[in-house]
Amino acid sequence: MEITGVADLPLHNGKVPNWLIPIMKRMSRALLDVMLLEWGPDKVVQRFSNPLWFQGFNNVIGMDWDSSGSTTVTLGIVKESVNPKEDGLAVLGGKGRASLQVQEELEKISSVLNVDATKLGRISRLVAKVDTTLLQDGHELYHHSLLVTESEWAVIQQGMNVDTKFARRYHWRSVSDPVDQPHEGISGARVDAVLNVLPKEGAKRALLDLLRENPRKIVQEYLRLQSVIRGTSLDTWLNLGTIGAISREARIVYMRPVDVTRVESILERLREANPGNLEEALLLGLGPSTARALSLISDLIYREPPSYQDPVDTPYDPFKYAFAIGGKDGVPFPVNRKVAYEVIITLEDVVSRAKLEKKDKERALNKLRELSVGVKEGT
Structure with a gap:
């Protein structure tokens, strides 16, 4: 593709x-x-x-x-x-x-x-x-x-x-x-920032791995990381060494609202279905909000970020x-x-002539075939 x-x-x-x-x-x-x-x-x-x-x-x-x-x-x-x-x-x-x-x-x-x-x-x-x-x-x-x-x-x-x-x-x-x-x-x-998982093989693998985790744990992790990028308890997280600095582009992407209740419901359904690849996950219901939540975890916890550059x-x-x-x-x-009509008429005329020439060629070839058959049969 x-x-x-x-x-x-x-x-x-x-x-x-x-x-x-x-x-x-x-x-x-x-x-x-x-x-x-x-x-x-x-x-x-x-x-x-x-x-x-x-x-x-x-x-x-x-x-x-x-x-x-x-x-x-x-x-x-x-x-x-x-x-x-x-x-x-x-x-x-x-x-x-x-x-x-x-x-x-x-x-x-x-x-x-x-x-x-x-x-x-x-x-x-x-x-x-x-x-x-x-x-x-x-x-x-x-x-x-x-x-x-x-x-x-x-x-x-x-x-x-x-x-x-x-x-x-x-x-x-x-x-x-x-x-x-x-x-x-x-x-x-271009726009300021996008979430583009497509060119990042590591991010794609991480998304699929996270779909197999406990949905409740995923949502809790997402909410904690949201508090980090919004500025609360940042020093604590940095001191623990859990995450590094997050770029302006990443903040723009991840601070878009996500309905965590709906995300958890989707994660439960996907975990039960156990998709073998991202194609199956997408067709089974993986949507933008869920992918954005998983990408935040993939980025800050597993160090597998998507691209934030508009492609x-x-x-x-x-x-x-x-x-x-x-x-x-x-x-x-x-x-x-x-x-406009001069162009249309000219094009239509060209096509009509070409089609006639094609028919003439086909008639000539058919005639040659008939003659060839006649010669072989001695007629």
């Missing part, structure tokens, strides 16, 4: 105007036709898993280059534009309630595409859990889309930070394992693609309908 990127996008008010929606749908379909013809469905899914390429596609169809809606609207448009039976790919899930319908949609399309609905449904749930529990960056997920072909898949999900009003988009592509693979090609605006880097600015036909909010200029 490989996360191929994360992008930060500000919340924009308003909605896509009614006159722009048909343009965006037709442009999306024209672009998809070209891509499917040139690359095939697997490559299309791979392209969408790249956050910068996704942003360029979003710009070209007329969405704003820096809007949080570039994820929800673009994927909604693409979902309506694709035909799984004809295109060999499907877009599932979406915003809000639609994000919870992935499993149901997978079961429906399994009669059209040869996909393992159970396996992909598990992957879909696991990816969402990883980006909320093992990586805690202050963004609450509200959009989750799964793009699938018979041999490739990608997940694109988005979270919103209610304080900064910025959205963050997470891109995943089928490789191996979401728990054990680091983020790759991540981009966006994003500086993105390549995809703003230039917004100059294709403009953006819905008038940035860098209002959508130019004339140019």
